[in-house]
Amino acid sequence: MLQCRSYDRCSTIDVRYPATWMHDLQYNDTITTVSGYLSMNILSGKHIILGVAGSIAAYKIAELARNLTLEDALVDVILTKAAEHFVGQATFQALTGRPVLTDMWALPEDGVVGHVALGIHADAVAIAPATANTLARIAAGICDDLLTTTVLATQAPILCAPAMNPQMYAAAATQKNIATLRQRGFTILEPAVGRMAEPMVGKGRLPEPDVLEGEIRALLGRRSGPLRERQVVVTAGGTREPIDPVRYVGNRSSGQMGYLLAALARDYGARVKLISGPTALTPPPAVTVIPVETTIQMRDAVLAACVDADILIMNAAVADFRPAHALVSKIKKSGESGLILELVQNPDILGELKEHHKLFKVGFAAETDDLIANAKGKLARKNLQMIVANDAVASIGQPDIQVTLINADGEITALPRQSKSQAAAAVLMAIAQRFNERAC
Ligand SMILES: Cc1cc2nc3c(=O)[nH]c(=O)nc-3n(C[C@H](O)[C@H](O)[C@H](O)COP(=O)(O)O)c2cc1C
CATH class of the missing domain: 3.40.50.10300 (CoaB-like)
Incomplete structure (x- = not known):
């Protein structure tokens, strides 16, 4: 039997998102819960849009989509047309258990007009990998596909994880677009430094899925934690x-x-x-x-x-x-005597x-x-x-x-x-x- 006691600043208990881990957490048959945050698992029940753009790094997002889904998040994947050259819909569909979205002309109109519905209902939007092209289009306010339209229509926090060739990343246009988006409140991750798909080393790699998951958790926590x-x-x-x-x-x-x-x-x-x-x-x-x-x-x-x-x-x-004294040279063993250390x-x-x-x-x-x-x-x-x-x-x-x-x-x-x-x-x-x- 699970009893709940509210301890949030507001006093009502909100049981929208009961999570499986709670069964493990009860002690003395009582679990103290934070109103509105019943789940310690900030991902549980959250609606997350994963926007995947056309980068070679897109394959990493399959693991992220899977991990978020296993944590009870509702994950809707939007693939840009270019992304479909790198990853297939079937992969994400199987991992999230939800249809993958690519075309704003083919969405169900479920009370809200389809092309903006996703953005309106989202708790967080994560664009990973974010290509130079997608960053530029979002910075310019262009909304000619489902991903950019969703971004423009949402009030949810947005995370972008740029991934591209180091020269593309360092290009003045890309840096200006990133600065513009940061100024608008987007969270833009720094790409990782390392070996790129082409034989070179530089700054442009997509961070690993667990890093992206941590950043999404932070985004959700800052909104409602x-x-x-x-x-x-x-x-x-x-x-x-x-x-x-x-x-x-x-x-x-x-x-x-x-x-x-x-x-x-x-x-x-x-x-x-x-x-x-x-x-x-x-x-x-x-x-x-x-x-x-x-x-x-x-x-x-x-x-x-x-x-x-x-x-x-x-x-x-x-x-x-x-x-008491850290010696600058290594202490050597001398003769048979021990060592007395003075501690302060x-x-x-x-x-x-x-x-x-x-x-x-x-x-x-x-x-x-x-x-x-x-x-x-x-x-x-x-x-x-x-x-x-x-x-x-x-x-x-x-x-x-x-x-x-x-x-x-x-x-x-x-x-x-x-x-x-x-x-x-x-x-x-x-x-x-x-x-x-x-x-x-
Ligand atoms: C093999 C290949 C790999 C690519 N990798 C990247 C990449 O990692 N990052 C990037 O910004 N663009 C990359 N591009 C270019 C984009 O796919 C291209 O700019 C495309 O128009 C992006 O469209 P989108 O932003 O709508 O997904 C790549 C292109 C090719 C052919």
């Missing part, structure tokens, strides 16, 4: 404190939880800065990543990012101590933000003993709004984790043992709830 117009800073990973040029004092943090939280905050509509210690993870798309190595670097980056921030999620495993205390990052009262601060406590008591102590000492307590011994190297949320008002919620992505979803949902209650 519970943290839209908010600035969220997330720290992740462990810091490294140099001993000498090749050795450091570190910890076992993988950074996974912080990266998941950053991606989810993006889906919720926030502008996200992810301040990350070294990890083996791929940064989430549409998130600003600020790489750091030491705790002092992380402190400086966090203080700078928090000047304008609304929420700080301090998930990084920050080293409490660092070697690192700055307390959350402690330094104690007086930043506007900032909604969330800490993490990974403890080996007296978990709840230690976490409560940290919450009070550092003036946090919420702390996520995590049994360090039970979590290390495990795919599943069990965390307990403790709020400043004393409410304690133990979440079940679950995957890191489920736990991150529940944690971010609770943060959004508490933040929006406070902001009301």
Whole structure:
């Protein structure tokens, strides 16, 4: 049985988009939901127009169309005439389960005149690959085919992912068209740099499908997510404190939880800065990543990012101590004697933000003993709004984790043992709830 509690700024519960993942997220038979955002999956139930223009990169969009469909989005693919030279309708039809659209003269008139209906009902329009030609025509306001007409008729946010030969991309005309579209509020992605279809390397490649999906999620989140117009800073990973040029004092943090939280905050509509210690993870798309190595670097980056921030999620495993002196030359083994390292205390990052009262601060406590008591102590000492307590011994190297949320008002919620992505979803949902209650 799923009970729902609303926590959005508006007070009604909107159950338009129940999503399958919710069945995994319930705890104690109760799931707290954000009104209008029942689904953490921002793609669920969203109507997305995928405009595919005539570039050799069009084949990549088949995977994007498939992934969006698997995430419960309704994906309508529009192929330009040139795109049909590169990819076939049958591919997209099979992957999306919906008819592929190519001709504005052959659309059903379902209450609204067909050629504008798609644009009117869309939640987001993504043109990928966007050719130089299509960018030029949109910039000029030309609407002589279904894609350009849809773009002109829509109020939905529009994303363009240019893909073309590097010289075509750098051409003054293309750059001017891109600038014009940016000025009109279009989100235009930078092409990736790499090997092109023709034997040359340059800037002009279409970003990979997972990057495009992340950008579409951000677009949808900024339109309707519970943290839209908010600035969220997330720290992740462990810091490294140099001993000498090749050795450091570190910890076992993988950074996974912080990266998941950053991606989810993006889906919720926030502008996200992810301040990350070294990890083996791929940064989430549409998130600003600020790489750091030491705790002092992380402190400086966090203080700078928090000047304008609304929420700080301090998930990084920050080293409490660092070697007093980082040596410039590698330490050599000499004789039989061991090595004594002198450690000094690192700055307390959350402690330094104690007086930043506007900032909604969330800490993490990974403890080996007296978990709840230690976490409560940290919450009070550092003036946090919420702390996520995590049994360090039970979590290390495990795919599943069990965390307990403790709020400043004393409410304690133990979440079940679950995957890191489920736990991150529940944690971010609770943060959004508490933040929006406070902001009301
Ligand atoms: C093999 C081939 C590959 C092409 N690749 C691209 C490309 O990657 N990007 C681009 O802007 N144009 C590319 N073009 C040119 C466009 O297909 C052409 O400008 C076309 O008119 C675009 O029409 P559309 O914008 O309506 O899809 C390519 C043309 C050919 C023949």
